[in-house]
Amino acid sequence: MPFNRSNLRPDLNDPNWPKEAPVANQHEALPEQTRITRGVDAAELTLLKELEKKILWLSAWTIHNANHLRESRDGLKVGGHQASCASITAIMTALYLKVLRPQDRVAVKPHASPVFHAIQYLLGNQTRDKMEKFRALGGMQSYPSRTKDGSFVDFSTGSVGLGAAVTNFAALTQDYLRMKDLVPTNDVPGRMVALVGDAELDEGNVYEALLDTWKHDIRNVWWVIDYNRQSLDGMVNEHLFRLIGRFFRAVGWNVITLKYGRKLYEAFQRPGGSALKKWVNACPNDIYSALAFQGAAAWRKQILEDNPGDADLATLIGSYDDDGLQDLMTNLGGHCMEALLDAFENVPNDKPTCFIAYTIKGFGLPLAGHKDNHAGLMNPQQMAAFRADNNVTQGSEWEKFAGLESSAENLQAYLDHVPFNILKQRRLSEAPIPVPAALPYAVEKQTSTQMAFGKILNNIAKEGGPLAERIVTTSPDVSVSTNLGGWINQQGLFERFERGDEFRDRKVPSAQKWIRSPQGQHIELGIAENNLFLNLAALGLSESLFGARLLPIGTLYDPFISRGLDALNYACYQDARFMLVATPSGVTLGPEGGAHQSISTPMIGMGQPGLTSYEPAFADELSVIMRWGFDHMQDRENGGSLYLRLSTRNLNQPQRDMDEDLKNQIIKGGYWLKKPAAGSTLAIVFMGAVAPQAIEAYDRLVTDYPDAGLLCITSADRLYNDWQRLERARLNGLDQVEMAHVEDLFEPLGAKARFCSVIDGHPAALAWMGAVRGHSVAPLGIEGFGQCGDLPDLYATYNIDADSIERAARRFQERR
Structure with a gap:
């Protein structure tokens, strides 16, 4: 049946729109548009398309091997998301083999893990053995993992939405380091790139991260949205792309939409092309996906029924044979190498940029477009046909260039000079920051562990030196109530531009001195615990990602660890190193009531891998633990992050000498x-x-x-x-x-x-x-x-x- 033509909306993808919007206004975004490059070298384009074909084959074969050929000892489905891989193959090929530079860092959407590993296999960073063991012990992980897969993984992904958001905080970390001259500032900064599934945008943490990092005016971030318009259980609303664009523009991002590939673009220039373009723009997502699955006959029937009497359109559609029409109607921007390269290579500035790349889930596979294809797998018969389509003979499935028309020599020569792969070692390092034998702290007769924490940190700031210089604190709008006030008064808040404290400037009495500048060492966040842990994750990976070590300390109220637990787990899974100070805790926070009193957090501390938890009773214990903690955070082999569960309750303090035996026992x-x-x-x-x-x-x-x-x-x-x-x-x-x-x-x-x-x-x-x-x-x-x-x-x-x-x-x- 014809779809409802009332769904038509004003066409924002007109190629006659200006190629670039004025950029003088830093908060003005680009209009949505499709830009087809005409300057890509034909020989290079041929090689890229050949390699894209091979990457799709390798990702699909890896999953097939794991599910159909490898021995199954437990009868469980292995899985692997062939359709989700297929929708993003061209995007990842364009990025990894042409656009990205060694200093760029990438968070790959979880379900594209086989595509990522196929690319690394071609680049010589992944082994066949691990490919064959995909989702098996000792093989490639189901989702990219920094700690399990190897040094070529920049960010672990898996919990959807978090991998995208962490790139924003990585960009913030890079800005922090560059503004303090902790990394070379004459080098071009890296781009923090997130490859995002459109359904990931349902996650609320995405928008929390966009808002919080907007406040810090981050730069050099790209989010490439694989807009295949399908999720696990159904279809994405056809107008979501407009809301996505509006939201990203609202927080100051460039927005570039890649809806049409070159073949569609050229068809639009022919008689009947204008009508075809209107039809494409108006077609609901579920119908477009269904037609992609059904093929040419369904395309012809639907388009002509919806446009009765349009002779030019009928002639245009009739000029394509079945294979040609299917190829034309699935030639969306996210599958067109020319459109992708043009968009990626013509970003106008260093502002964060969102690419909405239209794709078809399962593109190039017999699963393409079907609403049930998310976890679907090609059966052996379908794989045999797919093998024939790729000219891959039995026994050559893992060969790098089997079935490709270009010579192996030319393909290998191209791969050998891929810019992103020039530096084989992507993990950077720096010597540990020296930690004093004891942290500066004067024993008092009565105090709380929360109060002692603030004083220890304040004393570190007063003494200065390497330790004080590398500590960076962050908090979700509870810095004062978690006793960071003294530290911030001395070290200041981090901000891109200098900004004074109006209350102090106007001589209004205040205990807090909120001076903002690039030299500040406290990153203030809004009330969003997910952002706290994502910020700690990025700060805690600063040495590995950027070559400069930071010692991050994050504070929050202990009961609200649970609110950000997914992001905390994500940070620990990446082996990020930080000190989490959670205070106040327990029913000891008496008048606040049950909503602010934590019960289960000691169990969280015990159960969370990569996080060592302490709950000292006395201030001198805390001083010993913090001192050890700064070393523990820097111990590459045996170290990790810390969680300190503190209290606001004043206790009488033991008056004792802290000998080495007691320190060790603590x-x-x-x-x-x-x-x-x-x-x-x-x-x-x-x-x-x-x-x-x-x-x-x-x-x-x-x-x-x-x-x-x-x-x-x-x-x-x-x-x-x-x-x-x-x-x-x-x-x-x-x-x-x-x-x-x-x-x-x-x-x-x-x-x-x-x-x-x-x-x-x-x-x-x-x-x-x-x-x-x-x-x-x-x-x-x-x-x-x-x-x-x-x-x-x-x-x-x-x-x-x-x-x-x-x-x-x-x-x-x-x-x-």
Whole structure:
């Protein structure tokens, strides 16, 4: 049936529109347009199209091999998204083999992983063995991975939307480094390129990132949207491209739409071409995709039914045979090498640029256009026909140039001079930043860990030096309430242009001195935790991406880690290095109520790979941990990121000398504040802000149980992972003399001892310790949402007060 012609909209793709809009106004974007280059060298164009054909073959064959030829021992479908690969093959060929430079960095849409690896295979960066093991142990990962695939992956992708957004923060990081002369400024800056599936634009974090980075006036970012108009479950609305364009323009981006390929463009110039163009522009996405799947006969029938009596259009359509008409109607801008190269090579300035590249999902495959093709796979019969179409003989499927018309010598010579591949080593490095033997901190009689954090950082700023120069802080609009104020007052806020503090200039009293300049070392964000973790990811990869090491510190309220957990996981998966300071935490944030009180975050800290969590009770512990943390962030082989769970509760501070043994135990995860006698049957184990309650309960118990112990845990995470590491070694039959620190800690307790654990968080974070040496444990903590109240009421309500700790500890002893 004819589609509703009321869908027609004003044509914004007229080639007669000016080739470039004026760029004097930095916030004026280019109009949408299609620009077909007429200056590409014919020989080079031929080679690129040949290589595009080979890349499509290799990506499709890689997936086919994994699903149909490789032995299946578990019966599970391997998958691989052949259709999603096909829609973006021309785009990636144009970029990687012609347009990109060594300093450019790319985040590849997750489902295009086989295309990416096919390109790397042709460039000599990927092996056949790993291609054949796609989605198998030791082979190519399902989605590009910095840590699993190799150094040629710039950004890991997988969780849709995050890979696109991180390029914005990478561009911000590059600006930060260049404005501080931490990288050579005479070099042309790299472009941060995101290859984005159109359905990824449904993710809200994309728009959060666009808004936050707009505030920082980022440059040198390209987003290339594979606008194939299909998602997993259905079709994308046909007018989405207009909303996409409007949004990107609203945040100051250039917007370039590539809707037509050269063949369509030339057809539009012929009699009947104007009508054909109107039809193409008005055709709904689902109909266009269905026609692409059905083929030439369906195209003829639909176009002529929708334009009865248009003789010129009928003559135009009739001038193409079936193969020619199918080729014409699927010749969209995202599949046309000429259109792509023209668009990429004629970007007018360094403003962020969005390319909306129209494509057909499954282009070039028998799956093309079908609404069910997202996870679809070519069957063996279809693959056999596809093999014949590509002139690939059996046994030559993995050969680089099998079936291509150009000579292998010419093709290899071209690949050998691809600009993007000139530098084989894409991971840069810099010597570690020296860290003082101790961080500057004066012990106080009473303070909180949050307050101590701010003072330690403030003192680092006052002392200056390499450590202070490389620290960069960031926060989602909670910098003051997380005690970054002193640091910011000294180091300033980062901004592209100098801007003073109007309140200070007008002599309005304020504790904060908000001076903005390129020299500033705090990057302020809006209230968007996803952006915080994406910013930390980019800052934490600065050494590898740009050759200059930064030591990023991000602060937020502890309960809102959960809001940005996907992006936190994404940052850790890339092995980005940063220090996350989450404060305040727990029901200890009394009057704020359950919405601001964190319960499960200690478990998040323990369960998140690449992130080592600590919850110190005392300020001197925090100083030791932070000092170790700056080294840990720089340890390439064994290091990682840190998570510090802090509190606003003021505690009496121990007045003690911090010897090396105590420092080591704090870093390992715990120490005896009061060591038990050998064979003791009782101990109290605590972590964090509940220290006063644990100490009070211990003081009551020790009169009746003088052999009891009081154990302070600084990191349940370190203790658990150290123990499990050795347990796995023992399971594998390795002769281990070494004991885990947690085993050493519980060694003094008798075999039938009982201990009570207490934490302002989920009790499971400490309860596992009973399994270390088979001790009975009474775990106390928070298992439900908190509520408003003062600490005596809340601690009593949730049984983490001194009375509850004492009762739990005595109960077993009295039964003995």
